[in-house]
Amino acid sequence: MKVSIDPITRLEGHGRIEIFLNDKGNVDRAYMQIPELRGFEQFCRGRKAEDMPIITARICGVCPEAHHVAAAKALDRAFHAEPPETAKKLRELLYNAYYFYDHCLHLYYLGGIDVLLGDVPKEERNVIGLIRKFGLEVGKEVIKHRRYAMEIVKTLGGREIHPVSSIPGGVSKGLTEEERADIEKKAEECIDFATTTMNIFKEVFGSKRWNEMLGLDSMQTYYMGMVDKKNRANYYDGDIRVVSPDGKEFAKIKPDDIFKYVEETVEEWTYVKFPYLKKVGWKGFTDGMESGIYRVGPLGRLNVADGMNTKLAMKEFTEFKKNGPVHETFGYYQARLIEMLNAAERMYELSRDSGITGTDLRTMPGEPGDGIGVVEAARGTLIHHYKLDKNGLVEEVNLIVATTNNNAAINMSVANAARKVIKKGKVDDILLNKVESAFRCYDPCLACASHALGETPLVANIHWKGKVYKRLEKNV
Amino acid sequence: MSSVIVGVGNPLLGDDAVGLAVVQRLKGRVNAEVKQAIAGGLELAEMIVGYDFALIVDAFHGEGVQEIDVDRYQETVANHDISFPAAYTMLSRYVRMPRVRVLGIGVDHMDISEELSEKVRIFIPVAVKKAKTILEEENGHII
Known part of the structure; x- marks a missing residue:
């Protein structure tokens, strides 16, 4: 069966899966189309550079903290203003609070439901179903600790969501001793909650159902993520490390050099580009050493790292990677749990750091120029690149967001999962959910794209014998 | 009786910000x-x-100004989230939630x-005007 997708099917505003069946009703090819925010670069031109951390935070309701901090880091570079140590620590503290509540949300309210509840009917596949299974007390703890992390973001960022504190060369607001003590107390409780969360998920990890999930999709790709000087995972700062499918270091990249290593290709059926490793090359949707496709996000970060920077997370990391890099896509959940624990521990450590209440908060900006800011957004490496004119106005903007980095891999995972579960033309809601669960592992950010309606709006078209055989819609 | 009116929208997404603009005009003019x-x-x-009581004012895909059934209010600015009705239902199990009405302004x-x-x-x-009427109705209803 010939695959042909008219450009008119390019989507706006929601995700779309296109699955093409062969004559026998088995999956031939499958695509996941991710909407893209277009026109943002144009929108930013001519604006004051210092507005970028505020503007970019508002393009995305999912990870405003990541855009806020990536923008500030790009401006640190563009204005040649290395932030003082206290400012770096405050940013990192805010950033770990964001990680904690973001991962908490995904694990308990969104993708984690696939793991914790399994193949339950559609109407039970939500947080209410989760509370029904695990009890009211668990739900109460989720709400409480997620709230703690959001309050920490508010204390440090000036606002609960869409923070405003990071500015070129540092931060605009310090931390009082009273605020510090409050954060320390909350962070300590978050460590306990992250440990509880780990244990809840571990009950599933020992099950037959979990092994089936792991078998749904596994790919030998390259991985990318940020590491500190000891090659431990770091979300806020460091070099970008890339490892090959066998786990060996392929490159260690200074953020300023990222575009020497990453190139993007296009496909006719989508506006969203497909980044790949330039030195390996684009070989299409295939994995292995010869394919430049890489994965980012929790699995990418832990696969590139030699360790974690906190004790409890390090213990879990050692167990997770005891056999080398993890290629199963559902490994994203295990990695996310370890990161949630790490974020809580790191919050606690930073809250007890003697320099965290320092008053040296900003280095005054110098002459404007170019700057690249890289952070690890919860769902993967996020790159902001700005070119400023001599008056400090924005001339050019280029953003590579986390989900774009994973675009090729997400497509492959969807295709792999579809091939596993769709046979002889049999498609129903439960099977579609299995296909969806493969891309939910990545916690893809469809929201950077545009204002969307409902919960992860999604259309799945199943093509068979030259026409749309079934169309399944969700939240559209 | 304590009431809140919340404008929902993204100020960078054109007409999506209409809810924010509406509540801006109500500041200091409603109880x-x-x-x-x-x-x-x-x-x-x-x-x-x-x-x-809570009144939510938001953009919706459609025409004119109209009240939207809360159960059908699925509008969010982020996919990494659960819907408002699901969040409301969940939180209702732990805390007392207000009575809610939703006012939509059609955009395309x-x-x-x-x-x-x-x-x-x-x-x-x-x-x-409609928001003020709703607030009066609710205050009157409760009193």
């Missing part, structure tokens, strides 16, 4: 706390905890822009 939210779902549901273009279209702008006074 209710006025808030703005660039988020929906769980964030929004958490913002209204502790009040007796939500592109990158800080400007509201003329088509939507003319509905702002209508929405402001």
Whole structure:
């Protein structure tokens, strides 16, 4: 069966899966189309550079903290203003609070439901179903600790969501001793909650159902993520490390050099580009050493790292990677749990750091120029690149967001999962959910794209014998 | 009786910001706390905890100004979230949630822009008037 997708099917505003069946009703090819925010670069031109951390935070309701901090880091570079140590620590503290509540949300309210509840009917596949299974007390703890992390973001960022504190060369607001003590107390409780969360998920990890999930999709790709000087995972700062499918270091990249290593290709059926490793090359949707496709996000970060920077997370990391890099896509959940624990521990450590209440908060900006800011957004490496004119106005903007980095891999995972579960033309809601669960592992950010309606709006078209055989819609 | 009115929208997405513009005009003119939210779902549901009544003002794909059934209010600015009805239902199990009504202003273009279209702008006074009526109805109803 010939695959042909008219450009008119390019989507706006929601995700779309296109699955093409062969004559026998088995999956031939499958695509996941991710909407893209277009026109943002144009929108930013001519604006004051210092507005970028505020503007970019508002393009995305999912990870405003990541855009806020990536923008500030790009401006640190563009204005040649290395932030003082206290400012770096405050940013990192805010950033770990964001990680904690973001991962908490995904694990308990969104993708984690696939793991914790399994193949339950559609109407039970939500947080209410989760509370029904695990009890009211668990739900109460989720709400409480997620709230703690959001309050920490508010204390440090000036606002609960869409923070405003990071500015070129540092931060605009310090931390009082009273605020510090409050954060320390909350962070300590978050460590306990992250440990509880780990244990809840571990009950599933020992099950037959979990092994089936792991078998749904596994790919030998390259991985990318940020590491500190000891090659431990770091979300806020460091070099970008890339490892090959066998786990060996392929490159260690200074953020300023990222575009020497990453190139993007296009496909006719989508506006969203497909980044790949330039030195390996684009070989299409295939994995292995010869394919430049890489994965980012929790699995990418832990696969590139030699360790974690906190004790409890390090213990879990050692167990997770005891056999080398993890290629199963559902490994994203295990990695996310370890990161949630790490974020809580790191919050606690930073809250007890003697320099965290320092008053040296900003280095005054110098002459404007170019700057690249890289952070690890919860769902993967996020790159902001700005070119400023001599008056400090924005001339050019280029953003590579986390989900774009994973675009090729997400497509492959969807295709792999579809091939596993769709046979002889049999498609129903439960099977579609299995296909969806493969891309939910990545916690893809469809929201950077545009204002969307409902919960992860999604259309799945199943093509068979030259026409749309079934169309399944969700939240559209 | 404590009331809150929340404008929901993204100020960078053109007509999506109409809810923010409406509540801006109600500040100081109604017997209710006025808030703005660039988020929906769980964030929004958490913002209204502790009040007796909440009025949400948001853009929707459609025409004119009309009340939207809360159960069908699925509008969020982020996919990494649960819907408002799901968040409301969940939180209701732990805290007392307010009675909620949703006022929608129909839009059809939500592109990158800080400007509201003329088509939507003319509905702002209508929405402001309707919001005041709803607040009066609720205050009267409770009293």
